[in-house]
Amino acid sequence: MFWSKIWYFLVAVFAMVAVGLALAVPRPAERRILEAEDRRLEKARDDVELLLGLDAHARINNALTYTRHDVFVELKRIKEDNPDTISQQVHDSARATLEQLQSGTQGVKPSFLISLDAWGRVVARVGQNEKSWGDDLSGYYLVRDALRGYMRDDLWLVDRKLYRVAAAPVVARPIEQSVEGYVGALVVGQEVDEALARELEPQISSTCEHDGGACDTHVAFFVGENAIANSGPTVLATDIKQEVAKIADKLSAKDERGNLVPVPAFTIQGETASVRVAVKRLPGEVGAQDGFYAVYRERPRTVGFMGSLAGLVKGDMSFGNFPWIALGAGLILLVLLGVGIMWIEADKPLKRLTNDALALGKGDARSLAEDQHRGKWGSIARSVNLALDRLSRESKTPRADLGALYETEGEAKPLPPSAPSGAGMPFSPPPPSDLAIDTGPAASFTFDIPPPPPPATGAGPVPPPMGKQRPEKVLPPAVEALRKKTTTGPLGVPIVQPPPLVPAANPPRAKEATPASLDDDILGHAATAELMTPPPPALPPLVDAKPPPPPLDLEPPPPPLRPPELPPSPSLPDGEDVYFRQVYDDFIELKKKCGESVESLTFEKFSVKLVQNRDQLIAKYACKAVKFQVYVKDGKAALKATPIRS
Amino acid sequence: MQGAVVPPVAVEAPPLEYAGFVPPTPNPILPLKQYDPLPQCIVYLDGAAAPPEASQPPHGPVTWQLGNHAFMPPILPVISGSQVEISNVGQETHVLFSPNQPGLIPKEPIGRDGSRTVTASGKDVAIAIQSRGSPHLVGRIVPLPTRYFTRVDRNGRFKFEGVPAGRWTVKVWYRDGWLILPTKTIDVPGKGDVRIELTTEALAGRPTTPLPGKN
Numbered sequence: 001m002f003w004s005k006i007w008y009f010l011v012a013v014f015a016m017v018a019v020g021l022a023l024a025v026p027r028p029a030e031r032r033i034l035e036a037e038d039r040r041l042e043k044a045r046d047d048v049e050l051l052l053g054l055d056a057h058a059r060i061n062n063a064l065t066y067t068r069h070d071v072f073v074e075l076k077r078i079k080e081d082n083p084d085t086i087s088q089q090v091h092d093s094a095r096a097t098l099e100q101l102q103s104g105t106q107g108v109k110p111s112f113l114i115s116l117d118a119w120g121r122v123v124a125r126v127g128q129n130e131k132s133w134g135d136d137l138s139g140y141y142l143v144r145d146a147l148r149g150y151m152r153d154d155l156w157l158v159d160r161k162l163y164r165v166a167a168a169p170v171v172a173r174p175i176e177q178s179v180e181g182y183v184g185a186l187v188v189g190q191e192v193d194e195a196l197a198r199e200l201e202p203q204i205s206s207t208c209e210h211d212g213g214a215c216d217t218h219v220a221f222f223v224g225e226n227a228i229a230n231s232g233p234t235v236l237a238t239d240i241k242q243e244v245a246k247i248a249d250k251l252s253a254k255d256e257r258g259n260l261v262p263v264p265a266f267t268i269q270g271e272t273a274s275v276r277v278a279v280k281r282l283p284g285e286v287g288a289q290d291g292f293y294a295v296y297r298e299r300p301r302t303v304g305f306m307g308s309l310a311g312l313v314k315g316d317m318s319f320g321n322f323p324w325i326a327l328g329a330g331l332i333l334l335v336l337l338g339v340g341i342m343w344i345e346a347d348k349p350l351k352r353l354t355n356d357a358l359a360l361g362k363g364d365a366r367s368l369a370e371d372q373h374r375g376k377w378g379s380i381a382r383s384v385n386l387a388l389d390r391l392s393r394e395s396k397t398p399r400a401d402l403g404a405l406y407e408t409e410g411e412a413k414p415l416p417p418s419a420p421s422g423a424g425m426p427f428s429p430p431p432p433s434d435l436a437i438d439t440g441p442a443a444s445f446t447f448d449i450p451p452p453p454p455p456a457t458g459a460g461p462v463p464p465p466m467g468k469q470r471p472e473k474v475l476p477p478a479v480e481a482l483r484k485k486t487t488t489g490p491l492g493v494p495i496v497q498p499p500p501l502v503p504a505a506n507p508p509r510a511k512e513a514t515p516a517s518l519d520d521d522i523l524g525h526a527a528t529a530e531l532m533t534p535p536p537p538a539l540p541p542l543v544d545a546k547p548p549p550p551p552l553d554l555e556p557p558p559p560p561l562r563p564p565e566l567p568p569s570p571s572l573p574d575g576e577d578v579y580f581r582q583v584y585d586d587f588i589e590l591k592k593k594c595g596e597s598v599e600s601l602t603f604e605k606f607s608v609k610l611v612q613n614r615d616q617l618i619a620k621y622a623c624k625a626v627k628f629q630v631y632v633k634d635g636k637a638a639l640k641a642t643p644i645r646s
Numbered sequence: 647m648q649g650a651v652v653p654p655v656a657v658e659a660p661p662l663e664y665a666g667f668v669p670p671t672p673n674p675i676l677p678l679k680q681y682d683p684l685p686q687c688i689v690y691l692d693g694a695a696a697p698p699e700a701s702q703p704p705h706g707p708v709t710w711q712l713g714n715h716a717f718m719p720p721i722l723p724v725i726s727g728s729q730v731e732i733s734n735v736g737q738e739t740h741v742l743f744s745p746n747q748p749g750l751i752p753k754e755p756i757g758r759d760g761s762r763t764v765t766a767s768g769k770d771v772a773i774a775i776q777s778r779g780s781p782h783l784v785g786r787i788v789p790l791p792t793r794y795f796t797r798v799d800r801n802g803r804f805k806f807e808g809v810p811a812g813r814w815t816v817k818v819w820y821r822d823g824w825l826i827l828p829t830k831t832i833d834v835p836g837k838g839d840v841r842i843e844l845t846t847e848a849l850a851g852r853p854t855t856p857l858p859g860k861n
């Protein structure tokens with residue numbers, strides 16, 4: 001399943017990457033849209049300047065046209081007379097002329113007209129402060145230049161109103177080709193108001209409703225803190241002024257040619273949406289009075305992934321615009337690859353195991369072929385085989401006969417656990433390391449460590465028992481005699497000498513054993529009596545029928561006569577049988593020596609018991625193997641199981 | 647003593663300022679009229695014959711009228727240390743300031759019929775006065791050592807009275823400084839008019855003759 005997991009991981013990564021891309025891909029497009037919107041806004045800002053420039057041209061032409069009317073008459077008279085003050089008569093005459101010019105103008109009439117004499121004094125006005133005249137306007141740059149013969153325009157802030165003004169010199173007629181022909185100037189003014197802002201809107205907007213409806217781009221004019229005119233929502237004017245106040249320096253910055261440096265658009269928050277604003281300082285005198293204009297429009301909303309999906313049209317998913325073939329081929333390839341990996345790693349071995357199981361069920365095979373299944377499938381096969389083997393053994397060995405293993409007393413002899421040669425091998429004491437290996441784990445067990453036999457006479461000092469010593473038991477005479485015959489091995493470990501065989505009378509029948517007391521069955525301790533069915537009336541009293549002592553109170557088990565060897569692997573029945581056969585032989589021999597009956601103890605019963613005990617110990621202590629030893633306990637042959645962890 | 651200041655035939659005008667959406671264009675009918683420097687000119691007599699009292703500023707302030715759109719006159723010569731009362735005779739309210747002497751004028755606006763008094767002192771420097779609300783409203787106060795100064799009329803004529811006898815040097819102040827002209831000395835009492843011819847170079851700030859002490 002390794003490649004399947006890798007495959008699922010890659011698919012998950014691919015899916016996450018795809019989702020991430022789907023969420024991130026609209027961002028650059030939105031950024032491009034915003035950049036394009038800014039460019040459009042800046043172009044609209046430039047368009048406003050261009051339109052106002054065209055308007056200024058038209059106004060200058062109007063002023064020049066007005067100067068060709070009779071307005072020069074009074075101005076020429078004033079220049080010729082050179083009076084200190086302008087008389088009422090001259091003023092009235094000049095005013096009448098201006099009124100005729102204003103009323104005779106087709107289309108949008110000028111907001112005001114001013115006639116100036118050669119020194120810049122006001123001779124007459126119409127449309128604004130009509131009763132005032134004689135004041136000097138020569139300070140205005142526009143007037144000063146017009147008196148010299150220039151035609152130009154400017155922006156004036158008068159009485160908190162912004163005016164687009166133009167001026168042209170007045171030349172007396174008949175025209176003399178001399179500077180003496182300049183007799184004054186005429187100033188034409190038009191107010192900057194919402195009408196102008198609304199007039200500009202459709203010319204700079206991308207979309208605009210018909211019949212003067214709302215446009216997407218608005219224009220506003222400001223001078224200092226005052227919003228002069230605004231074609232859009234008035235609530236935005238305050239925000240625009242506040243933002244412009246922050247960038248006042250940038251608004252006045254000029255390049256090396258003296259032109260204003262464009263200020264990047266900025267964003268303000270409107271009532272319902274963000275608004276992008278592009279501003280520019282107004283030219284003329286009002287520019288020095290912090291006059292500027294702004295064009296603004298709502299910022300396009302970010303659409304995001306879902307918005308992009310919602311914006312799809314039928315044509316976007318057509319074969320011409322969408323890679324259906326490549327996408328389908330990729331999908332098929334991915335599916336096939338995933339299915340292939342699944343088939344190789346799951347379906348195929350499962351099918352093989354299923355077939356083996358069917359063959360097993362039909363009786364065509366005795367076990368599952370473990371070597372043909374890999375990984376977890378092999379584990380399943382091995383587990384099934386173990387279960388089958390255990391069931392097979394249990395079915396062959398009646399539990400009622402198990403007690404025959406332990407029904408007689410007799411002399412016991414330690415038995416090498418796994419030597420193929422069995423009890424016939426010459427005795428050799430186990431090396432210390434082997435002894436340590438066996439006794440280490442066994443010391444912590446509570447079920448199978450019998451008390452050591454007494455040391456042999458003359459074998460040197462007996463090593464002190466570990467921990468609390470078990471109380472001395474009252475042994476039967478035969479057993480006591482057997483114990484006296486024990487000797488001590490090279491390492492001071494007592495070795496039991498086999499006593500003469502004493503035939504046992506009335507061998508007891510084995511009693512049904514419970515799985516929890518299997519070890520005791522092997523040990524032949526108190527549970528032995530319970531295993532006997534029926535209990536033998538001739539048996540001596542069971543002095544060791546108490547529960548086994550706690551682990552630390554135990555004495556080390558008697559060492560094996562030969563170096564311990566690991567039992568064969570449970571997966572190798574042949575080796576196990578050999579080992580069990582050896583243990584069985586040793587046990588039978590010891591029972592005979594102890595004078596116990598061996599008639600009802602068959603190898604099949606014995607081996608089933610050993611397998612059960614071994615499996616329980618392996619399951620309980622997670623050990624690798626179990627070593628069995630035979631010895632004499634209380635004058636009877638007993639069997640001890642020792643878990644081996646390494 | 648009297649005389650006349652004669653501008654040159656061609657006067658280089660100051661650069662055009664605060665143009666609108668369209669650059670200023672000469673009219674197609676007549677050639678441009680020459681820029682007139684005379685309203686910005688002051689004639690001054692410099693000499694050792696000036697008595698000490700000629701350097702004393704007047705007891706009262708010198709009144710300088712502020713119209714709606716211009717100072718009248720646009721340039722005001724005073725004795726150094728004189729008090730100048732700027733009187734607003736126009737309809738507009740102005741906030742005045744001096745770019746080269748920032749603390750000279752209070753920041754409070756001067757309304758209609760209001761006035762502000764400032765003390766003009768210094769030497770060889772014009773005190774510029776401007777309005778924050780009207781960029782075209784620019785005036786200059788020129789403090790001079792003695793009271794022997796005068797402005798010229800539209801024709802360039804000027805006249806001094808009460809000048810002590812002696813030799814005087816005639817100097818001309820234009821806008822922001824003295825014009826560098828050939829030295830013109832007169833003896834008082836004398837006969838005839840003094841004729842001072844301005845040059846294009848001098849009005850443009852370029853000397854027509856080597857400066858004294860320089861080659």
